[in-house]
Amino acid sequence: MGLLILYTGNGKGKTTAAMGTALRAVGQGFRVLMVQFIKGSWHYGELDAAKMLGEDRFLIRPMGRGFVKVGTEKPSPEDLEAARKAWEYGREQMYSRQFQLVIFDEINYAIHYGMLDVAEVKEALAGRPEDVHVVLTGRHAHPHLAEMADVVTEMKQLKHPFEKGVLAQRGIDY
Ligand code: ATP
Ligand code: MG
Numbered sequence: 001m002g003l004l005i006l007y008t009g010n011g012k013g014k015t016t017a018a019m020g021t022a023l024r025a026v027g028q029g030f031r032v033l034m035v036q037f038i039k040g041s042w043h044y045g046e047l048d049a050a051k052m053l054g055e056d057r058f059l060i061r062p063m064g065r066g067f068v069k070v071g072t073e074k075p076s077p078e079d080l081e082a083a084r085k086a087w088e089y090g091r092e093q094m095y096s097r098q099f100q101l102v103i104f105d106e107i108n109y110a111i112h113y114g115m116l117d118v119a120e121v122k123e124a125l126a127g128r129p130e131d132v133h134v135v136l137t138g139r140h141a142h143p144h145l146a147e148m149a150d151v152v153t154e155m156k157q158l159k160h161p162f163e164k165g166v167l168a169q170r171g172i173d174y
Pocket of ligand 1: 016162173
């Protein structure tokens with residue numbers, strides 16, 4: 001049975017860890033899909049790196065709309081629609097047997113903000129084809145997903161340059 005791996009917590013490194021796993025898997029001849037729930041049109045280095053490896057080996061699909069407004073505001077209908085499309089696409093591909101590793105990047109965030117139903121996600125993960133490994137990332141992992149996962153790692157922030165006012169660095173953060 002494929003593993004369910006969950007990277008959560010407030011520290012930096014969740015998406016990076018998922019991409020490290022992807023690199024390792026590609027080296028073993030796996031085909032890898034990463035569906036990104038938050039990232040949209042902004043340009044990230046990983047998109048070009050995946051193209052260099054070949055999209056037949058590592059396919060990244062940014063399907064988000066950038067950061068959703070948080071706090072008291074509810075996600076907009078457009079955000080909900082984007083999250084649903086990303087989920088339905090990723091779920092379909094997870095069942096297609098075309099990929100041995102499927103990464104749902106920032107899906108925790110989408111669930112936390114009520115954009116996806118955790119029960120539906122759990123059910124789809126439980127019924128996936130045997131040999132498919134799955135990585136879920138994002139802050140605020142739902143306890144039901146943590147309970148179900150085989151690997152749960154919480155990135156704990158001890159320091160981040162953002163606290164000193166240092167903004168995102170090219171090649172490191174994007
Ligand atoms: P990364 O993509 O670098 O592995 P992440 O997936 O753990 O980070 P996210 O919550 O997805 O973290 O954050 C997205 C962006 O915010 C990234 O550019 C990341 O470097 C940055 N970031 C991560 N953690 C922090 C933090 N504690 N404070 C400020 N910015 C952060
Ligand atoms: Mg991330």
